[in-house]
Amino acid sequence: MDELRNFLADYMDGLLAAHIIAVIAFMAGMLYLPRLYVYHAGTAPGSEASETFKVMETKLLKAIINPAFIAVWILGPVLAWITGAYLDTWLHIKFALVIILSGMHGLNVRLWRGFQADRREHDARYYRIINEVPAVLMVLIVLLVVLKPFGG
Numbered sequence: 001m002d003e004l005r006n007f008l009a010d011y012m013d014g015l016l017a018a019h020i021i022a023v024i025a026f027m028a029g030m031l032y033l034p035r036l037y038v039y040h041a042g043t044a045p046g047s048e049a050s051e052t053f054k055v056m057e058t059k060l061l062k063a064i065i066n067p068a069f070i071a072v073w074i075l076g077p078v079l080a081w082i083t084g085a086y087l088d089t090w091l092h093i094k095f096a097l098v099i100i101l102s103g104m105h106g107l108n109v110r111l112w113r114g115f116q117a118d119r120r121e122h123d124a125r126y127y128r129i130i131n132e133v134p135a136v137l138m139v140l141i142v143l144l145v146v147l148k149p150f151g152g
């Protein structure tokens with residue numbers, strides 16, 4: 001196991017860059033998908049606009065958010081293992097926030113299914129609120145990884 005860890009440590013910079021790239025792609029989707037839902041909620045089921053939103057949401061979810069989500073979840077724990085950060089308090093708090101963020105992703109997938117089935121489960125206000133949560137979580141996560149508070 002130590003050999004694998006040393007081998008991966010040689011690629012630390014590349015893995016960190018890949019983690020940040022994946023995080024950017026994931027967050028772009030997490031911030032944009034609920035915004036599409038806000039507009040989608042205002043269209044009539046079966047209308048041309050509604051069908052266009054369905055395609056946009058599906059492409060965003062399947063081509064960007066889901067692959068980036070998987071990459072973040074592989075690269076983050078690998079970095080934590082290489083750096084030994086898995087022992088640090090800041091990472092434990094970050095991990096809890098990432099779990100909530102991942103739950104938001106799960107909620108987005110559930111809402112996506114509803115829209116694909118032409119259901120209108122919530123009003124636009126609901127999606128606007130859903131839109132804010134990932135932004136707040138992202139700010140807290142970035143502060144944690146950069147400042148590394150609570151004594152490492």
Ligand code: HEM
Nearest residue numbers: 020023072073076077079080083085098138141142145146
């Ligand atoms: C699966 C859970 C995740 C784990 C275990 C994890 C772990 C890590 C680790 C160990 C580092 C290297 C920190 C260092 O030593 O400088 C890192 C960097 C970073 N992570 Fe994550 N991460 C995860 C998910 C996320 C998510 C969801 C975000 C953003 C929403 C994020 C944002 C960042 C950023 C911006 C950096 C760069 C920080 C820097 O280089 O100063 N991570 N992550």
